[in-house]
Amino acid sequence: MSTFEFNKFAAAILLAGIIAMVSSFIAEELIKPTKLAQPAYVIAGVEAHPAAGGAAAPPAAELEPIGPLLAKANAAEGANVAKQCAACHTFDKGGPNRVGPNLFGVIGSVHGHVEGFAFSKVMEGMHDKKWDYEALNKFLANPKAYAPGTKMTFAGLRKAEQRADVIVFLRSKMDSPPPLP
Numbered sequence: 001m002s003t004f005e006f007n008k009f010a011a012a013i014l015l016a017g018i019i020a021m022v023s024s025f026i027a028e029e030l031i032k033p034t035k036l037a038q039p040a041y042v043i044a045g046v047e048a049h050p051a052a053g054g055a056a057a058p059p060a061a062e063l064e065p066i067g068p069l070l071a072k073a074n075a076a077e078g079a080n081v082a083k084q085c086a087a088c089h090t091f092d093k094g095g096p097n098r099v100g101p102n103l104f105g106v107i108g109s110v111h112g113h114v115e116g117f118a119f120s121k122v123m124e125g126m127h128d129k130k131w132d133y134e135a136l137n138k139f140l141a142n143p144k145a146y147a148p149g150t151k152m153t154f155a156g157l158r159k160a161e162q163r164a165d166v167i168v169f170l171r172s173k174m175d176s177p178p179p180l181p
């Protein structure tokens with residue numbers, strides 16, 4: 001093989017390597033977001049307001065009350081559901097903030113409950129409102145409908161049972177859990 005041919009050969013291998021690297025990088029970038037959130041079509045209750053007229057009220061306003069389901073809910077199941085949240089949240093006391101704030105003790109606390117976390121404007125605007133069970137139910141069913149402009153890019157948990165399970169899981173991550181309704 002002449003030097004020239006050898007160089008062409010080496011250049012071809014180098015090029016192939018670069019193409020492989022770039023395409024695996026692109027593939028990773030494409031795949032990453034789907035690991036974080038549920039598929040966008042799971043947004044709960046979008047079809048719930050066919051003729052509401054005017055500014056759309058949050059579909060979450062029409063959810064069944066979560067209270068009765070909380071009595072039957074299961075924190076261990078909730079821990080399972082919470083794997084979907086763990087990309088962005090930690091739950092234990094003193095845990096770090098990630099993309100989202102640490103969620104220890106969130107039930108009964110104010111909206112935007114972590115000092116020093118950069119909450120969205122809408123969440124800061126609700127700062128005098130408490131996270132009771134129904135507020136969490138509505139937020140988790142459809143974060144964007146509950147808090148338009150929220151930084152929580154999560155489609156929502158469509159199933160009420162899953163929301164109830166994850167809420168009792170959150171309740172297990174508290175110093176003094178409030179009573180169930």
Ligand code: HEC
Pocket residue numbers: 036037081082084085086087088089099100101103106110111112113114118119120121122123124136140147149150151152153154157166
């Ligand atoms: C893609 C990242 C992401 C995922 C997944 C996610 N969250 Fe969040 N979450 C956030 C961010 C960011 C905020 C702050 C929202 C804001 O400021 O508008 C937030 C805020 C919250 C809050 C309000 C905290 C407070 O102090 O007011 C609760 C409660 C919450 N998330 C629960 C959950 C639960 C439960 C799940 C799983 C079912 C979940 N989140 C999934 C990113 C995420």
